[in-house]
Amino acid sequence: MNENIFKRNELLAQKVIKGLESRNMTGYYAADKEEALEKALELIPMGSSVTMGGSMSANEIGLVNAVRNDDYRFIDRNAAPDRHAAELEAYDADVYLASANAITEDGILINIDGNANRVSCIAYGPKKVIFIVGMNKVCDDVDGAIKRARSVAAPINAQRFGLSTPCTNTGSCMNCKSPDTICCQFLITRFSKHPGRIHVILVNDNLGF
Ligand code: SF4
Numbered sequence: 001m002n003e004n005i006f007k008r009n010e011l012l013a014q015k016v017i018k019g020l021e022s023r024n025m026t027g028y029y030a031a032d033k034e035e036a037l038e039k040a041l042e043l044i045p046m047g048s049s050v051t052m053g054g055s056m057s058a059n060e061i062g063l064v065n066a067v068r069n070d071d072y073r074f075i076d077r078n079a080a081p082d083r084h085a086a087e088l089e090a091y092d093a094d095v096y097l098a099s100a101n102a103i104t105e106d107g108i109l110i111n112i113d114g115n116a117n118r119v120s121c122i123a124y125g126p127k128k129v130i131f132i133v134g135m136n137k138v139c140d141d142v143d144g145a146i147k148r149a150r151s152v153a154a155p156i157n158a159q160r161f162g163l164s165t166p167c168t169n170t171g172s173c174m175n176c177k178s179p180d181t182i183c184c185q186f187l188i189t190r191f192s193k194h195p196g197r198i199h200v201i202l203v204n205d206n207l208g209f
Pocket of ligand 1: 150151154155158165166167168172173174175176177178180181182183
């Protein structure tokens with residue numbers, strides 16, 4: 001990565017981390033994917049039950065593969081005979097892995113969801129939530145972050161899942177009420193009531209979308 005971008009990301013990450021701390025959440029900066037993986041594993045005690053809603057970023061740093069072994073109890077909803085039951089089990093997990101659709105420079109997390117299992121687990125349930133967030137997702141403010149979630153993350157996700165939504169065909173949000181829409185629930189995490197629950201690892205890389 002270009003040295004100037006590296007420096008900008010490191011400085012900006014410090015601002016985000018300060019913002020997170022003011023909101024009772026903990027932030028970390030990782031210089032690359034390897035460092036992010038190391039930090040995430042430090043936060044997950046061996047023997048923990050671990051689950052997730054579908055985070056590309058956690059996959060991209062190798063975290064999902066790393067917790068799929070006998071040292072942890074990985075709850076895999078995609079492999080579960082009853083997906084709904086696995087999603088309900090997630091509320092009682094020790095650790096929930098996630099990414100954010102966007103984060104503001106002052107540490108507010110924005111997430112949009114269709115099914116809502118992901119945003120509801122972020123809001124309440126799992127004892128610890130670990131976010132893996134590439135620096136490409138940092139936005140100026142809440143308006144900018146919601147805009148990013150609607151105009152970048154949601155259309156790409158809709159395309160990824162082959163959904164029948166306007167953005168799948170146009171690449172931009174048409175504010176639809178299609179039965180397939182994934183923009184059903186909007187979660188703005190501006191403060192955590194539970195100290196030590198939410199951890200955000202900011203990664204000096206472009207992760208997810
Ligand atoms: S509201 Fe509809 S068109 Fe807009 S991003 Fe969401 S699914 Fe796509």
